[in-house]
Amino acid sequence: MRTMNFWTPSMILLLLFSISTTGAWAQSKSINGRVTDSAGDGLPGVNVYLKGSATGTITDFNGDYQVTNVSPSDILIYSFIGYKSQEIQAGNQSQINVTLNEDVEELQEVVVIGYGTQERKDITGSVTSLKPAEILKQPALTATQSIQGRTSGVQVITDGSPGSAPNVRIRGVGSVSAGVNPLYVVDGVISSDIRNINSADIISMDILKDASSTAIYGVRGANGVIIITTKSGQKGKMKINYDGSYGVKTPLNRVEMADAQGFAQFNNQALMRDGKAPQFDENYEGPETDWFDAITRTGSFTQHALSVSGGSDRSTYFASVGYFAESGLMQDNDYERLNARINNTYQVAKWLNIGNNLNIASINVANQNNRNFNTAYKQAPQIPVKNEDGSWGFSEFSNVGNPVASIEYNNNLINTVRYQNNFFAEAKFWDKITLKSSFGIEGEKLNKTNYSPVFYVNANQQRDVSSLSIGYQDYSYWVWDNTVNYNDQFGKHRINVLAGTTAESRFQYEHGGSRQDVPNDPRFWYLNLGDPETATNYHKANQKNTRNSYIGRASYSYDDKYLFTGTIRRDGSSRYPSHNRWGTFYAIGLGWRLSEENFLKNVSWIDNLKLRASYGQNGNDNIGDNAFLYTISNNLDYLFGQDATNHQGATITGVKDTNLKWEVTTEQTLGLEYGFLDGRLFGEIEYYDKVTTDAIFAMRIPSAFGGRNFQTNVGTIRNRGVEFMITWADQINEDWSYSLSTNWTNNKNVLEELNGGIPVIGGNIGSGQNVTLTTEGYPIGSFFVYDAIGVFQSQEEIDYYVNEMGYLLQPDAKPGDLIYRDVNGDGKIDDEDVVYAGSYQPKVYYGINASVTFKAFDLSVDFYGNLGNQVYNGLRGSRFGNENVTAAQVRDRWTPENPSTIHPGASNDFPLRSTYYVESGNFFRLNNLTLGYTLPQHICKKLKMEKLRMYATAQNPWMHQQYSGFTPELSGGVTGSGIEYDAYPMSTTYMLGINVGF
Known part of the structure; x- marks a missing residue:
């Protein structure tokens, strides 16, 4: 991998950490401690102050605090919105740890929604919030991986390869051609990828799941919205925080392959089946190669995050630098990220605040082809990685390559510099009207280098001349939001009205070139050092699209019982023709807090009971920029004239629907939120029905008019389901607390109508075979294969099957x-x-989360699982002949001496796609196991620090699966997921971490 580029902004940020801290360690009589919620997670922002005095502080991001100048007679008050306040007399204590229970009668927790915030008790939509402790519980490349198994309605499918982004699906798959990923909003900047964001910088993650909550994003909200808010500074002295972890990665599951003897027996039998002579020595006793071991290693995981924060009455600051590195299971497969952040706010007047949030990341990736796992699976165990003379080992009887050589000669490097910045100004008038203007930018500079040297393995795996290709990609995006918010309360009435406009523009282009005969030395990987006669260049068409929108939302509450939210958004997108460019999207949400009614208000065991319902629509414009425009293809040869001279020409080569319009998702929900037994038992249950109409599919023009395909609005896709979440949390005494929660989602996906459109074929497994079909009446990406109903036991059975x-x-x-x-x-x-034969989409996915705290120790356990989905074993089902098989295939195969009605005999024919290779995708996995210890405050005080926590974590240490391959958790495209053909095996990570604050 190339050396990380430390660009100038990061060096400037690093200087922030050399600021003198003279006087920061001045000590006085004080009380330290930690404030947690009922689940044992630290609560940031809790007010801790002396009763009847202005002396006090607020807890930091981990819930830790320190109050100075405290006398034994003083009473400390701990208060936080949404939680019941506590009063504790100081006495002779030097350390006071406090657990705050949710005040379910008030429910004033503030959550982030589109273009603003709202108190939890007033929300009529489906919104789930994650706290920093939940996000950091599972150290990973992106914060979205921490969602897995922690909230209903959200499915996260991870890929084991370094740097890969997980597939996130909110309430099912709602499109085939217009994108299915959720919208990410990071500090007001809309994004499609958050791999550049350091999880330690995040203060909250709010997931908007239904139309009532996402309609404010209109054209962008059809697949759900994930809003990420990063940390900001707090008034007070400068605080320094460090989070670090290191771990090793090993394969979660290995597939036992046939040994040399089993390989020879199986393939000899396959040859004899075809009337050929055996070619393999069934008595082979020489060295054997474990090809999976040959291409893998013990991977590693490293993460560091250092931040400083503080502020005064007029300004606050938060600055951080982070480093993330991951070495994958495959040799020479690495990912490295260095990022820096500065968040500032300034109060320039009593009525005016301004600020900015800047994040810059530099990313280096050394990619390898996942197909190497497929090759290692198939290569014969008798073949050495290298022969005694140093030449590469290869099989003379198959086309399987040497995967170690493939890795050795692969140089696929990517360097990316990505930035996000948001500037905002907020003016408040008469305590009721707030004006806010926010301008956000996002950009990316990406350089790709791919070098192939001269090498020889065998006739099918060689290169006679070296080649170098270099590509450059430039992406830029800006969004400008302007809103006005009116907030008022009179009598039993509370009203909030938001109106505004937003505009966006996105631009991207890519160009590059290649040459041959470039020296095999990274120092000389420049195109001008290659053969100019072999030069080729390319420039991909510029991609540009713009959007303009008008937004409005009104929320009303009467007597804290009856709630209403109405949202409307008028969207215009350049991705649609002018006569279909604008769309209007809306939502209505209603809520009824039954627990505030007189007939329930005095029921002691009922804390909260809220019924809510919503109906709304969102659009989707995630299609190509020229989907409706006819484009001209250049460099087309044409013979013209009597001498048939060759000329270059240009023409229109495709067919477009000039009446293309929005895909529209209409969703209705009905939910019940509940809290019982003084806040110890709480949760929610929700039903949703989500229908996408005018979904874009291909349709064929009659052959009389050319017979070509074109994209048009013909499909209807439905996702219908039930979500269930329940938590029991209790504080036994000052030393013990625990919590147990579970969430379940049942989702049914179906393509209801195709209206003459062409079913989508997907899931290629080689040799021209595809195993999925997206067609009317079935889930998207369903397996359609031949029905294998048994095994022929004899020639007589074959002759009888007529x-x-x-x-x-x-x-x-x-x-x-x-x-x-x-x-x-x-x-x-x-x-x-x-x-x-089933679908990769599970009928049920669920999570189980438990935690317990005893004094300074904390233990958490998270499980995740799927039920009711299928996967296709493409490793078994794509055999070209004389290749290795699993030990189970050798052991269970049909032979005349070992008849089987389930498992076929040895064969070198390419397997016909069939139900035999479709297996259960059910699994139950231990997602995360963490044991932590927080150093007592009196020891921290002696060490001149505010806190010190150490922890050990095991990620994915165990899985129960029925699938015979490496892993049933298989990511991929919308119509080609759930197939193990060139998938990256799942890994287990064991790590140690530390969190230190000063």
Whole structure:
């Protein structure tokens, strides 16, 4: 991997940490402690002050605090919105740890919603919030990985490769052509990727799931919205915080492959099946190669985050630098990120605040081809990585390459510098009207280098001349929001009205070139050092799109019982033709706090009971920039004239729908929030029905008019489900507290209508075979394969399997082959006989989370699982012949001496896609196990620090699965997920970490 580039802004930020802290360690009589919630997580921003005095402080990001000049007679008050206040006399104590319970009668927790905030008790939509402790509990590249198993309605599918972004699906898959990823909003800047954000910088993550909460984002909110707010400084002395962790990565699950003897037996039998002589030594006793071991290593995980924060009455600051590095399981597969952040706020007048949030990240990636795992799976164990003479080992009997050589000669490097910045100004008038203007920018500079040297493994794996290709990608985006907010309360009425405009612009281009005969030395990987006669250049078409929107939202509450939220957004997008460019999206949310009614208000065991319902629409414009525009293809050869001279020309080569319009998602929900037994038992249950109409699919023009395909609005996709969350949390005494929670989501996805559109084929497993079909009446990305109903035991069974005319249904079959069902009864086995064999989309996904705290120790356990989905074993089902197989395939295969009605015999025929390779995707995994210890405050005081916490974490240490491959958790495209063909195996990470504050 190339050396990390330490750009100038990061060096400037690093200087912040050399600020003199003279006087910061001056000591006085004080009380230290930590304030936590009922789940044991630290609460930031809690007010801690002396009763009847202005002396006090607020807790830091981890819930820690320190109050000076305290006498034994003083009473400390601990208060925080949404929680019950506590009063404790100081006495002779030097350390006071406090647990605050939620005040379910008030429920004044403030959550971030689109273009503002709202008290939890007034929300009529479906919004889930994660705290910093929950985000940091699972150190990972992105904060979205911490969502997995922690909230209902949100499915997170992770890939084990370094630097990969997880697939996040909120309430199912709602599109095929217009994108399914949620919208990310980071400090007001809209983004599609948050891998550049350091998780330690995040103060809150709010997930908007239904139309009532997402409609304010209109065209961008169809797939849900994740709002990320980063930390800001607080008034008071400068605070320094360090978070660091280091761990090692090992494979979570290994597949036992056949040894040399089993390999020889299986392949000899396959050869003899075809009437060929055996070629492999079944008595081989020489060295064997474990190809999975040969291409893998013990990976590593390193993370550091250092921050300073503070402020005065007129300004606050938060600055941080972070380093993240991950070495993957595959050799030479690495990811490295260095990022820096500065968040500032300034009060320039009593009525005016301004500020900025700046984040810059430099990322280096050394990529490897995931297909190397497929190659290692298939290569013969008798083949050495290298021969005794130093040459590469290879098989003479198959086209399987040497995966170690593939890694050795691969140089695929990417360097990215990415930045986000948000400038804002907020003016407040008469304590009721707030004007806010926010201008956000995001940009990315990406450099790609791919070098292939001269090498020779065998005739099928070699390169006679070196080649170098270099590409450059430039991306820029800006968004400008202007809003006015009116907030008022009179009598039993409370009203909030928001109105504003927002404009966006996105631009991207890419260009590059290549040359051959470039020296094999990274110092000389420049195009001008290659052969100019071999030069090629490319410039991809510029991509540009703009949006303009008008937004409005009104919230009303009467007597804290009856709630109303109405949202409307008028969106215009350049991605649609002028006559369909504008769309209006809206939502209505209603809430009824039954617990505030007189007939329930005095029921002692009922703390909160709120019924809410919503209905609304969102659009989706995540299609290509030229989806409706005819474009011209250049450099087309044309013979013209009597001498048939070759000329270059240009013409229109595609067909476009000039009437293309929005995909529209309409959603209705009904939910119940509850809290019982003095806040110890709480949760929610919600039903949703989410329908996407005018979904974009391909349609075919009649052959008389050219027979070409074009994209148009013809589909209807429905996601319908139930979400359930419940938590029990209790404080037993001053030393013990615990919590147990679970969440379950049941989602049913179906493509209800296609209206003449073309079903989408996906899931390529080689040899031209595809295993998924997205068609009317079934879930998106469903498996459609031949129905394997048994194994031929003898030639007599083959001869007996005939149609009505007496012709063999499988004339080329041999004993030990799979039997395929003639589904439509037409007397032959063909593509009309494929059957639905399930979907990669689970019917249920769930999480179980538990924690316990005893004095200074804390223990948390998180589980995650899927039920009701299928996966396709493409590793088994894509065999070209004379390749390795699993030990189970050798052990369980059909032979005349070992008859089997389930498992076929050895064969070198490319397997026909069938139900035999479709397996259960159910799994139950221990997602995270963390044991922590927080150093007592009196010891921290002696060490001149505010806090010190140490922890040990195991991520993915155990999984129960029915699937026979590496992992059933398989990411991929919308129509091609759930297939293990070139997937990266899941890893287990064991790490140690420390958190120190001064």
